[in-house]
Amino acid sequence: MNFSIAQAAARSGLSIDTLRYYERIGLVDPPARDSGGRRSYSEDDLGWLEFLTRLRTTGMPIRMMREYARLRHGGVGTAALRKQILVEHRASVRERVAELTKCLDVLDYKIDHYDQIERKHAHLLNDLPQEATA
Amino acid sequence: MNFSIAQAAARSGLSIDTLRYYERIGLVDPPARDSGGRRSYSEDDLGWLEFLTRLRTTGMPIRMMREYARLRHGGVGTAALRKQILVEHRASVRERVAELTKCLDVLDYKIDHYDQIERKHAHLLNDLPQEATA
DNA sequence: GTAGGAGCTGGAGTACGCTCCAGGTCAACC
DNA sequence: GGTTGACCTGGAGCGTACTCCAGCTCCTAC
Numbered sequence: 001m002n003f004s005i006a007q008a009a010a011r012s013g014l015s016i017d018t019l020r021y022y023e024r025i026g027l028v029d030p031p032a033r034d035s036g037g038r039r040s041y042s043e044d045d046l047g048w049l050e051f052l053t054r055l056r057t058t059g060m061p062i063r064m065m066r067e068y069a070r071l072r073h074g075g076v077g078t079a080a081l082r083k084q085i086l087v088e089h090r091a092s093v094r095e096r097v098a099e100l101t102k103c104l105d106v107l108d109y110k111i112d113h114y115d116q117i118e119r120k121h122a123h124l125l126n127d128l129p130q131e132a133t134a
Numbered sequence: 135m136n137f138s139i140a141q142a143a144a145r146s147g148l149s150i151d152t153l154r155y156y157e158r159i160g161l162v163d164p165p166a167r168d169s170g171g172r173r174s175y176s177e178d179d180l181g182w183l184e185f186l187t188r189l190r191t192t193g194m195p196i197r198m199m200r201e202y203a204r205l206r207h208g209g210v211g212t213a214a215l216r217k218q219i220l221v222e223h224r225a226s227v228r229e230r231v232a233e234l235t236k237c238l239d240v241l242d243y244k245i246d247h248y249d250q251i252e253r254k255h256a257h258l259l260n261d262l263p264q265e266a267t268a
Numbered sequence: 269g270t271a272g273g274a275g276c277t278g279g280a281g282t283a284c285g286c287t288c289c290a291g292g293t294c295a296a297c298c
Numbered sequence: 299g300g301t302t303g304a305c306c307t308g309g310a311g312c313g314t315a316c317t318c319c320a321g322c323t324c325c326t327a328c
Contacts, residue, residue, distance in 0.1 A: 004274080004275085005274090005275070006274075006275085015316085015317075016275085017316075017317055017318075018315085018316065018317085020276090020277090021315080021316065021317085025315095035324095035325095036275080036276095036323085036324050036325065037275085037276070037323080037324075038274080038275055038276075038324085038325095039275080039276090051240070051244075054237045054240050054241075055237075056315095057233060057234070057237050058234060058237045058238075058241075061314080061315095062314075062315070063314095076251065079248055079251050079252070080248075080252070082248065083245060083248035083249075083252075086241055086244055086245050086248070087245055089241065090238065090241045090242070090245065093234055093237065093238055093241070094238065096234065097231055097234050097235065097238070099191060100191075100192055100227055100230065100231050100234075101231065103188045103189075103191055103192045103227065104192075104224065104227055104228065104231070106185070106188050107188075107192075107220055107223065107224045107227070108224070110185075110220055111217060111220050111221055111224065114213055114214075114216065114217035114220070115217075117210065117213050118213070118214070118217075138304080138305085139304090139305070140304075140305085149286085149287075150305085151286070151287055151288075152285085152286065152287085154306090154307090155285080155286065155287085169294095169295095170293085170294050170295065170304095170305080170306095171293080171294080171305085171306070172294085172304080172305055172306075173305080173306090190285095195284080195285095196284075196285070
């Protein structure tokens with residue numbers, strides 16, 4: 001099964017321009033071409049794109065993804081290096097999650113503060129004499 | 135207690151240039167000045183900066199922080215709007231954490247795959263006749 | 269055989285969030 | 299009173315990751 005660039009874009013969630021851009025900078029290997037010279041993406045290509053988008057989602061910089069992509073071509077001999085990249089990246093993602101969780105606490109705290117303001121307002125209104133709220 | 139821009143930078147973790155930049159774009163109010171015309175940050179200023187850095191850490195775009203900053207000047211009447219911004223932002227941060235957690239699973243999976251390759255290699259080496267490993 | 273739509277290339281442009289710089293002021297210390 | 303160092307301003311420059319464009323080719327459908 002092969003896919004046009006539009007289909008690959010739809011499946012990967014990337015734009016057509018981004019797909020060509022990734023190819024240009026060496027993030028993805030140039031896909032096969034059909035008889036008319038158009039890109040024809042394989043399932044494997046899409047699998048790699050999906051993994052790339054995961055790495056991007058987690059904030060891996062493109063130059064690191066490029067390094068990883070380069071190592072893939074080196075075969076099993078580069079497995080240890082590739083693993084190292086992923087392990088280090090995983091650590092940084094975990095850190096990031098911890099950081100976000102801490103910020104979520106601050107947001108909760110602030111929002112709670114606004115809730116209290118609202119309650120106080122409602123309270124004041126309720127305590128007014130009947131005529132004043134009319 | 136007041137702070138020079140260098141001290142404010144050290145405490146907030148932002149650079150001096152970034153502090154001036156934030157002021158220029160209306161993210162922070164112009165701080166007081168000392169007799170020599172230099173910025174003099176108050177505790178309140180630093181508190182706001184700390185909150186801002188939390189929002190930045192969680193990826194809130196600057197224009198949204200600016201909107202929030204603008205609303206602060208509106209007093210208690212804008213509390214509901216400010217709360218809304220925070221509530222919406224909290225939702226997006228939670229989403230982001232969920233997304234990262236999913237990506238962490240993929241990373242775990244991949245790393246586990248590399249572990250298996252390593253074990254297979256070690257195994258092969260162990261199974262070789264004694265002379266071949268010398 | 270021609271109109272329309274998808275895709276092609278190389279290169280320029282954009283959004284965001286800083287970061288750096290030149291040229292000047294000011295206060296303090298020697 | 300001269301040097302040093304922190305700070306000032308307005309404005310230019312930069313890195314990242316796309317995004318857009320002009321001008322062209324190719325296939326399909328009528």
